Amino acid sequence: MNSLQSYLLLSSLLFSIGLAGALTRRNAILVLIGIELMLNAANLNFIAFWRYGPAPEVLTGIMFTIFSISIAAAEAAVGLSIILAAYRHSRTTDLDQMNSLKG
Amino acid sequence: MTTSFMILAVLTVAGTAAAMGLRNAVHCVLALALGFAGIAMLYLQLGAQFVGFTQILVYVGAVAILAVFAIMMTHNDKSMALPDSHSAWVAGCIVAVAVFAVLARAIVSSSASAQTQPPQPAATVQQIGNALMHRFVMPLEIMGLLLTAALIGAVVIAMDRREEMK
Amino acid sequence: MVGEGILKGLAETARNFFGSYVSKDRLTTVQYPEQREPQIEATRDFPFLVYDGADWQQGMRCVACQICEKECPPKCIFIEKSKDKKPDAFGKMQIYPATFNIDISVCMSCQICVEVCPFDAIKMDVEYHQSSDDRFGALLLNKQRLSKSNEYYNAIHPTEASAVDAQRAEELAKLEAKAKAAAEVKAAAEAKAAADANPALNASPQQPAGDPQ
Amino acid sequence: MTHLALMTQHLDQIFVLTSHWLLSYLPIALQPLCSAILSVAAIIIAFATLFALTTLLERKGLGRMQNRYGPNRVGPCGLFQPLADGVKSLTKEDIVPIRADRAVHFMAPVLLVAASFMGYAVLPIGRNMVMVDMNAGVLFFFAIGSLMELAVFMAGWSSRSKYSLLGAMRAIAQMISYEVPLVLASVVVLMQAGSLSTVAIVNMQATYSGIWPHWFVFTPWGFAGFALFMIAATAESNRSPFDLPEGESEIIAGYYTEYSGFKFALFFLGEYIGMFATSGMAITLFLGGWSAPFSFLTWIPSYFWFFAKLLTIISVFIWIRGTLPRLRMDQLMNLAWQFMLPMTLLNLLTTGIWHFMLPGFLRWIVCSTMVIVPCILLGSGLKYKKKFQIRTYHFSQ
Numbered sequence: 001m002n003s004l005q006s007y008l009l010l011s012s013l014l015f016s017i018g019l020a021g022a023l024t025r026r027n028a029i030l031v032l033i034g035i036e037l038m039l040n041a042a043n044l045n046f047i048a049f050w051r052y053g054p055a056p057e058v059l060t061g062i063m064f065t066i067f068s069i070s071i072a073a074a075e076a077a078v079g080l081s082i083i084l085a086a087y088r089h090s091r092t093t094d095l096d097q098m099n100s101l102k103g
Numbered sequence: 104m105t106t107s108f109m110i111l112a113v114l115t116v117a118g119t120a121a122a123m124g125l126r127n128a129v130h131c132v133l134a135l136a137l138g139f140a141g142i143a144m145l146y147l148q149l150g151a152q153f154v155g156f157t158q159i160l161v162y163v164g165a166v167a168i169l170a171v172f173a174i175m176m177t178h179n180d181k182s183m184a185l186p187d188s189h190s191a192w193v194a195g196c197i198v199a200v201a202v203f204a205v206l207a208r209a210i211v212s213s214s215a216s217a218q219t220q221p222p223q224p225a226a227t228v229q230q231i232g233n234a235l236m237h238r239f240v241m242p243l244e245i246m247g248l249l250l251t252a253a254l255i256g257a258v259v260i261a262m263d264r265r266e267e268m269k
Numbered sequence: 270m271v272g273e274g275i276l277k278g279l280a281e282t283a284r285n286f287f288g289s290y291v292s293k294d295r296l297t298t299v300q301y302p303e304q305r306e307p308q309i310e311a312t313r314d315f316p317f318l319v320y321d322g323a324d325w326q327q328g329m330r331c332v333a334c335q336i337c338e339k340e341c342p343p344k345c346i347f348i349e350k351s352k353d354k355k356p357d358a359f360g361k362m363q364i365y366p367a368t369f370n371i372d373i374s375v376c377m378s379c380q381i382c383v384e385v386c387p388f389d390a391i392k393m394d395v396e397y398h399q400s401s402d403d404r405f406g407a408l409l410l411n412k413q414r415l416s417k418s419n420e421y422y423n424a425i426h427p428t429e430a431s432a433v434d435a436q437r438a439e440e441l442a443k444l445e446a447k448a449k450a451a452a453e454v455k456a457a458a459e460a461k462a463a464a465d466a467n468p469a470l471n472a473s474p475q476q477p478a479g480d481p482q
Numbered sequence: 483m484t485h486l487a488l489m490t491q492h493l494d495q496i497f498v499l500t501s502h503w504l505l506s507y508l509p510i511a512l513q514p515l516c517s518a519i520l521s522v523a524a525i526i527i528a529f530a531t532l533f534a535l536t537t538l539l540e541r542k543g544l545g546r547m548q549n550r551y552g553p554n555r556v557g558p559c560g561l562f563q564p565l566a567d568g569v570k571s572l573t574k575e576d577i578v579p580i581r582a583d584r585a586v587h588f589m590a591p592v593l594l595v596a597a598s599f600m601g602y603a604v605l606p607i608g609r610n611m612v613m614v615d616m617n618a619g620v621l622f623f624f625a626i627g628s629l630m631e632l633a634v635f636m637a638g639w640s641s642r643s644k645y646s647l648l649g650a651m652r653a654i655a656q657m658i659s660y661e662v663p664l665v666l667a668s669v670v671v672l673m674q675a676g677s678l679s680t681v682a683i684v685n686m687q688a689t690y691s692g693i694w695p696h697w698f699v700f701t702p703w704g705f706a707g708f709a710l711f712m713i714a715a716t717a718e719s720n721r722s723p724f725d726l727p728e729g730e731s732e733i734i735a736g737y738y739t740e741y742s743g744f745k746f747a748l749f750f751l752g753e754y755i756g757m758f759a760t761s762g763m764a765i766t767l768f769l770g771g772w773s774a775p776f777s778f779l780t781w782i783p784s785y786f787w788f789f790a791k792l793l794t795i796i797s798v799f800i801w802i803r804g805t806l807p808r809l810r811m812d813q814l815m816n817l818a819w820q821f822m823l824p825m826t827l828l829n830l831l832t833t834g835i836w837h838f839m840l841p842g843f844l845r846w847i848v849c850s851t852m853v854i855v856p857c858i859l860l861g862s863g864l865k866y867k868k869k870f871q872i873r874t875y876h877f878s879q
Contacts, residue, residue: 006108056224281805
């Protein structure tokens with residue numbers, strides 16, 4: 001039996017992994033990836049709730065996930081280009097070393 | 104829990120954990136692609152075919168490749184070889200474990216999550232299309248605008264300004 | 270018009286495709302093991318040693334002077350002189366090569382050995398079927414494998430070979446005339462000895478027709 | 483008469499019936515699994531054979547286009563050449579560069595071949611001959627196609643060779659650039675068919691008015707879409723004239739420079755299988771899938787038509803490879819973003835207009851103009867873009 005609970009637990013585990021990555025990694029790209037992972041965990045939650053929810057025919061969960069995926073794509077593109085610009089400026093992607101605001 | 108769910112869950116968790124734990128950044132992204140594919144298959148298992156394929160198309164096909172490109176372009180970064188600092192690692196893991204503990208406790212104790220399997224709801228492409236064109240037409244338009252803005256913004260930000268200065 | 274060049278190109282390749290089935294002279298490929306292109310006369314690949322007469326050891330023109338060994342740019346020739354001597358084509362006693370090896374995997378077919386040889390003993394071969402599964406042994410040619418008869422030389426490079434033969438005949442005639450003169454000077458007393466001046470010469474039936482005898 | 487009709491119907495369904503007959507001997511519980519295994523095996527065998535045939539056809543065809551014979555030694559007319567090639571690649575030494583990332587280096591060709599074979603799951607090869615009739619079949623196909631980029635990157639990166647990495651970067655840049663027009667060109671069909679299911683798309687085209695079929699390629703937008711799709715497919719499958727990722731004269735063999743033996747053969751296989759899959763998708767979307775070109779030819783089995791169309795497209799691919807020289811990188815990108823993308827977007831508009839105009843002659847004129855005029859304008863824009871100067875060589879003078 002696949003219960004809603006198992007999906008929710010899995011998604012919270014994925015969220016925690018993403019969070020751990022975002023907190024521990026020093027490379028900006030990997031931090032961004034960790035954030036993407038947390039987004040994905042939320043998406044999995046949406047789909048699981050759509051599947052087990054009271055009114056699946058409204059497709060709200062699916063719609064939310066589709067929009068979320070699109071936003072995540074946009075976010076990844078902009079985020080990575082910001083990292084590239086920052087790298088070009090400070091010659092590093094290490095977040096600990098990017099400690100100057102002056103352009 | 105069925106076997107297929109277990110396999111997919113293990114695959115996804117292993118992929119994402121490797122993505123967050125491996126030393127080599129490119130390995131991280133490849134493992135992440137595996138994790139994304141696992142999530143996509145979980146979507147398929149939940150009956151959300153369209154979202155599953157979109158997940159593969161966007162995450163494995165685009166975001167992972169984009170991340171790989173970013174890593175290659177910042178390749179001569181010496182700090183990549185350095186290990187992540189130990190204290191940050193421990194602190195991050197503690198926070199993550201704490202968050203997971205809270206979430207898991209909430210999920211287990213919640214009455215809503217103990218639901219049994221209802222009949223498979225249908226989410227055909229036609230239904231999704233109709234929903235996008237009627238109920239969700241405004242978000243769709245905003246999404247188009249956002250994606251266009253993100254496209255232009257990404258190009259402008261990532262453009263090398265040194266050539267302009269010449 | 271956009272794409273006109275592409276269409277022209279496509280038409281050209283299509284014409285080639287169908288044309289190659291219709292007209293055979295489009296296909297210039299020679300189907301090698303069954304068909305051979307006739308070789309031109311100046312073809313050359315690796316050196317060989319010329320001998321006169323039937324016996325390759327007896328008729329070997331090489332006198333082991335080692336000029337070719339010294340001149341060879343990639344140093345692929347190895348010669349060892351003999352201790353004893355044997356008469357050469359002109360009746361003179363000469364040493365001969367006890368060992369004569371050419372490593373044709375090293376040889377670059379430059380023909381310098383041929384050009385420096387004063388005895389016309391080394392010439393260029395046309396035999397190109399040298400492939401072998403023995404990487405070292407088969408490509409290191411020894412004296413026996415290098416020796417080829419003068420008829421063979423005449424067969425593969427007729428113009429060049431007849432010039433060489435004519436020159437050699439001339440030399441031989443000169444030598445003989447000299448010998449005859451010397452014999453006439455010594456004359457009467459040793460008339461019989463002069464008659465058979467060169468027994469080795471008589472053992473060379475392939476000497477060209479220009480032989481004064 | 484009915485007897486004949488029944489016989490042709492049986493011939494048409496011979497593979498489906500055989501599969502049903504074979505499965506009927508198995509217990510019910512095993513039937514879905516065995517049915518899947520059976521169809522996967524059938525697809526792998528059929529398309530691997532087609533791959534072998536195509537390599538021979540390609541070498542022979544290219545040879546003839548260059549006034550050569552092509553392979554003619556192994557077997558009659560060189561028919562066993564693919565077999566000899568296979569044996570050769572199997573017995574060759576498998577070399578992995580010493581600094582290569584072994585695991586990734588090994589997985590790249592496997593992923594490539596697996597991804598390229600997965601696309602066949604949604605291709606209707608004949609009537610009732612599709613592995614899974616997915617509701618979002620076309621989306622599945624493109625999603626799987628995007629996996630190939632990852633495989634290419636893995637191959638190029640793990641080899642630790644500059645040629646491999648350059649080739650992989652070129653390949654990915656090219657595949658991403660051409661994926662946009664590829665998907666947009668197929669969207670016109672989805673607009674008109676109103677479905678993402680490949681079976682529904684083919685069924686819609688398999689009807690006739692008079693003797694003429696309703697293939698989408700026989701409309702202005704369909705023809706333009708087909709042409710754009712095929713150009714993008716050529717680039718997607720890294721074939722000449724878009725074979726920059728392999729560019730022998732510059733980067734040896736691109737991303738599979740460091741592969742040898744069987745892994746190299748796997749790359750080769752994956753590339754061809756991917757090409758067949760994209761061609762099969764073009765057939766499904768625009769050329770009516772398994773349907774016969776004339777209504778009076780419907781008695782010929784449906785799978786025959788699919789493979790006939792596939793072989794025709796492959797021949798055109800070979801013909802183009804024998805004709806056109808390789809593009810430069812900037813030409814490639816200009817073509818993608820300055821010609822293909824605007825054309826596909828305009829084609830979307832054309833399709834919309836076609837849909838809402840009344841059937842008739844006017845619709846044809848308007849839509850044809852909308853396709854042809856931008857094509858000429860954009861094409862001439864590409865053509866006269868660069869004014870080349872006489873190059874001077876400073877050091878040689």
